[in-house]
Amino acid sequence: MTAGKSRFHGLRVSAVDRLTDDSVALTFAVPPELRAEYRYAPGQHLAIRRRASGAEGAEGAAAGATPAGAAGGGEIRRTYSVCSPVLGADGPAEVRVGVRLVEGGEFSTYANKEIAVGDLLDVMTPAGRFTLEPRPGHFAAIVGGSGITPVLSIVSTLLARQPEARFCLIRSDRTAASTMFLEEVADLKDRYPQRFQLVTVLSREEQQAGLPSGRLDEERLSGLLPALLPVGEIDGWFLCGPLGLVQGAERALRGLGVRRARIHEEIFYVDAAPAAPAPASAPTHxxxxxxxxxxxxxxxxxxxxxxxxxxxxxxxxxxxxxxxxxxxxxxxxxxxxxxxxxxxxxxxxxxxxxxxxxxxxxxxxxxxxxxxxxx
Ligand code: FES
Missing domain, CATH: 3.10.20.30 (Beta-grasp domain)
Known part of the structure; x- marks a missing residue:
């Protein structure tokens, strides 16, 4: 789906599941007449819009929304990755996204504290190119925090639909209690013990003997990856999470000889940077x-x-x-x-x-x- 064809529709929240103290999964029901439009590839994301109270066309704003949470411009938009697997060729009856609370984040606070079953939100049709259509091969992902969300859709779709595929997931989080989709990932391990490899690295918690802890940075990954899997034989690498983790993982992979074309990236957080000043050669009009x-x-x-x-x-x-x-x-x-x-x-x-x-x-x-x- 191209960005030009993206559209908002009002979708009803059908479930709100608390994942951790600071994250929820929101499920939206997709009515039959819209299912073709919400057909998504594993790894894609949805933009969700919250309109200010009284804004034009407030049909799509969540019921119970307070004006204080909406930006002065009349609306705020955020993108969230779909975490559910792609089960068939027909459009989905529902789509599920994971939302982690970001300190001071207007939408994530609203999503974590206010959104309830039955609310109607404006949800854009799926977009994004951080995707993997199921095919045979050996794939791997390095994710940090909520970066697990698109990768959960990628790996669960791949393993369910492609018996000739294997996947290694390396995930890092602060503590076990703050780890999103812990149960869903554990289920994959139980269901596909031969084809799914899981390595969890916790930065703020001691783990059992033999399991790594601390931060996943370039140096760490450069030593860890060759010990875990045949780096040169991996058909696709999926890096997702904060900017620092993704850039460090890319440098580690490049240092290990992985071609850029095999590396796919999705960044979740980037600090706001001031726009670069216009060069002297920039046109005045x-x-x-x-x-x-x-x-x-x-x-x-x-x-x-x-x-x-x-x-x-x-x-x-x-x-x-x-x-x-x-x-x-x-x-x-x-x-x-x-x-x-x-x-x-x-x-x-x-x-x-x-x-x-x-x-x-x-x-x-x-x-x-x-x-x-x-x-
Ligand atoms: S709106 Fe331009 S990259 Fe997100």
Whole structure:
């Protein structure tokens, strides 16, 4: 599914399951007429929108939402990975996501403390390219904290649907009590003892003799990985979690000779970074033309704003979720002109080489820029 085809629909919460003291799993029921639209690949994510009380079209806002939790702009959006397996080719009757409480996080606080069964939320159709379609092979993941969420969908789908596949999951968390989806992962171990290998590393807790503890950083992984599995024979590596863990794991894998094309990454947290100042060569006046849902328009770009912000002022239906260069929802094809991106933690090198950019991170580097959100 391309970002351009992403749409919000109101979905009803059918279950709220507490996973740990600071995380919940939310299940949304998908009505039969929307199931085809919510068909997802294992590893994809959903953006969830919370509108301010009284905002236009508040149909999709959760019942019982308090205005204090919504951002001043009228809504907040967050993306959460689907954790449930893909069971068949038909669209799902429900989708389940995991939400960890982030300190000071408006949406995660709302999700952990207020959302109840029966609430109606705006949920975007699935997106994301951190996916693995089941195929034979030996795969591995290195995840930190809530980074387990998409990988749980990937591994449970793979092992259920592909008898010729094996998976090694290396996960790190602070303590056993703070580990999300502990039972679901233990079930996989019981069900597939020959094909599923699990290594848990706890940073703030002593474990039984022989099990590693401490932080999973580059140095640690460089020593640990060759002792655990045949690094050079792994068909795909899935790295997911905070920026530091993912970057450290990538450096360790590259140092062990793994090709970049075999490494897939999804970052969950990135500290807000100030936008880079515009270079002296940046044009003083620029116009962006954007194609979105088959309609196109051209608008002047205001000083300092991203191309997404320009488009959103004129087309509020433009796709986005994080606005931080992490989720990839705002991906667009650069048809004409040049842009300067502040940062990119979402697009793979092949995508940028093919001409895709993140609109939320892009600033014009030429007087005319043309984007296509539909490609
Ligand atoms: S909105 Fe998430 S990367 Fe642009």
């Amino acid at each position: 620029s116009t962006v033309t954007a194609q979105l849902d088959g309609r196109s328009g051209s608008w002047p770009v205001r000083e300092g704003e991203s191309l997404l912000e320009t488009v959103l002022r004129n087309r509020p239906d433009a796709p986005y979720a994080c606005k931080g260069g992490v989720c990839g929802t705002c991906r667009a094809f650069l048809v004409d002109g040049e842009v300067r991106m502040d940062r990119n933690y979402a697009l793979e090198p092949e995508e940028t080489e093919a001409g895709y950019v993140l609109a939320c991170q892009s600033h014009p580097a030429t007087e005319r820029v043309e984007l296509d959100f539909d490609r």
